[in-house]
Amino acid sequence: MNYLIIGACAAGVSAVKEILKNRKENDQISIFTDENYPFYYRPRLIECLSGEVDVEDIIINDQQWFENNNIDLHLNEKIIEVDGKNKFIKSDNGKYKFDKLLLANGSHCFIPPFFGVELENIFTLRTAADVKVINKAAENAKKAVVVGGGLLGLEIAYNFAKAGLDTTVLEVAPYLLPMQLDKKGGDLLEQKLRANNVKVITDASTKGFEGKQNVEKVILKDREIEADLVLISTGIRSNTSLIEHLDLEINIGVKVNSKMQTSNPDIYAAGDVAEYKGEICGIWPPALAQGRVAGTIMSGGEAEFDGYVPSHKLKVAGINVVSLGELNKEGEYEEEIIVDNDTYVKLIKNNGEKIGVLIVGQYSDQNQILADIKR
Numbered sequence: 001m002n003y004l005i006i007g008a009c010a011a012g013v014s015a016v017k018e019i020l021k022n023r024k025e026n027d028q029i030s031i032f033t034d035e036n037y038p039f040y041y042r043p044r045l046i047e048c049l050s051g052e053v054d055v056e057d058i059i060i061n062d063q064q065w066f067e068n069n070n071i072d073l074h075l076n077e078k079i080i081e082v083d084g085k086n087k088f089i090k091s092d093n094g095k096y097k098f099d100k101l102l103l104a105n106g107s108h109c110f111i112p113p114f115f116g117v118e119l120e121n122i123f124t125l126r127t128a129a130d131v132k133v134i135n136k137a138a139e140n141a142k143k144a145v146v147v148g149g150g151l152l153g154l155e156i157a158y159n160f161a162k163a164g165l166d167t168t169v170l171e172v173a174p175y176l177l178p179m180q181l182d183k184k185g186g187d188l189l190e191q192k193l194r195a196n197n198v199k200v201i202t203d204a205s206t207k208g209f210e211g212k213q214n215v216e217k218v219i220l221k222d223r224e225i226e227a228d229l230v231l232i233s234t235g236i237r238s239n240t241s242l243i244e245h246l247d248l249e250i251n252i253g254v255k256v257n258s259k260m261q262t263s264n265p266d267i268y269a270a271g272d273v274a275e276y277k278g279e280i281c282g283i284w285p286p287a288l289a290q291g292r293v294a295g296t297i298m299s300g301g302e303a304e305f306d307g308y309v310p311s312h313k314l315k316v317a318g319i320n321v322v323s324l325g326e327l328n329k330e331g332e333y334e335e336e337i338i339v340d341n342d343t344y345v346k347l348i349k350n351n352g353e354k355i356g357v358l359i360v361g362q363y364s365d366q367n368q369i370l371a372d373i374k375r
């Protein structure tokens with residue numbers, strides 16, 4: 001059996017680890033990545049921005065591991081064609097036949113239609129190579145602006161500030177993390193970020209960028225902000241362009257069932273490229289879990305992906321944030337504010353029963369409340 005895997009990150013490598021368990025004597029396993037690094041922990045790329053961690057420190061399985069396990073690792077090799085009918089894939093280096101193919105080619109950063117986005121020193125962060133160029137640019141930069149105040153944008157801003165840059169985050173919503181928090185919680189988080197030297201502008205509608213060669217200003221609807229380094233963090237999109245011509249069902253990602261099978265029986269998909277029940281998970285733990293299922297099924301075993309529950313405990317720039325259960329956005333339940341100074345705790349109750357909680361900051365009874373709500 002010839003197993004080919006496109007993408008050597010969470011989904012691809014976790015699949016390979018399952019295939020290894022069921023490997024028969026003549027089975028060949030080849031894995032391709034267009035990156036220069038073997039399997040590394042992508043979420044920790046952010047820490048590389050503060051200069052405290054190197055990309056080399058976050059490698060999970062190095063080239064030796066692939067060699068020891070007799071896996072053909074193709075670094076720096078971009079797959080440019082997939083032929084589902086004749087069962088081969090192609091790069092500039094060659095053509096490779098498969099019996100089973102896994103699409104684990106992930107996602108890319110989405111950039112809204114901002115003007116001036118082609119100016120120098122405007123970046124997105126997705127790969128180890130991105131970190132290297134951002135860090136090089138940061139050496140001579142003073143004012144960083146992060147467009148997008150989601151979890152990733154806040155974390156990036158925190159690390160820029162740690163590296164000594166004068167850092168501002170732009171969030172289009174009226175307060176931070178509107179999906180997880182209410183206005184009071186979002187405002188307290190903003191206050192805590194300011195204490196960590198991160199400035200926040202909410203209701204910030206970014207239009208584009210101006211400058212001669214390098215970016216010099218970020219243009220918002222109602223003001224301009226000086227910047228010599230910009231990082232855009234406004235979401236991801238699945239890497240479906242490689243396979244758009246194939247006879248596969250594609251919506252926002254490649255559609256898969258709970259066994260990570262696409263509509264072609266020999267092609268599987270997992271991780272950020274895969275759409276399961278109408279959703280792209282877009283985070284590490286389900287990418288690992290889906291990869292494991294794909295690898296097991298491809299190599300003749302039994303497994304099923306049964307969805308994932310997003311974590312309710314977040315660490316945002318070192319600040320404890322909890323958002324669990326009913327958030328009472330419609331105002332239909334009772335609310336009890338337990339503390340609201342340096343820590344904010346709001347309980348949501350229905351007929352006296354705890355059904356949701358928001359916490360920003362440290363709160364000693366957190367575990368008890370979480371247990372009560374889960375019960």
Ligand SMILES: Cc1cc2nc3c(=O)[nH]c(=O)nc-3n(C[C@H](O)[C@H](O)[C@H](O)COP(=O)(O)OP(=O)(O)OC[C@H]3O[C@@H](n4cnc5c(N)ncnc54)[C@H](O)[C@@H]3O)c2cc1C
Pocket residue numbers: 006007008009010011012032033034035042043044045046077078079080104105106107125126127152239242270271272273281282283284285287
């Ligand atoms: C900076 C950052 C921070 C994050 N922080 C968190 C976090 O805190 N918690 C969390 O749960 N998740 C986080 N994520 C998301 C998480 O990293 C992803 O969900 C996860 O990496 C998805 O894994 P994947 O294997 O599906 O795809 P990817 O990690 O995207 O890997 C796909 C690989 O395939 C390669 N590839 C693509 N096309 C081709 C081609 N044509 N030929 C060859 N190779 C190709 C890509 O270059 C890449 O190496 C973060 C992501 C980023 C970028």
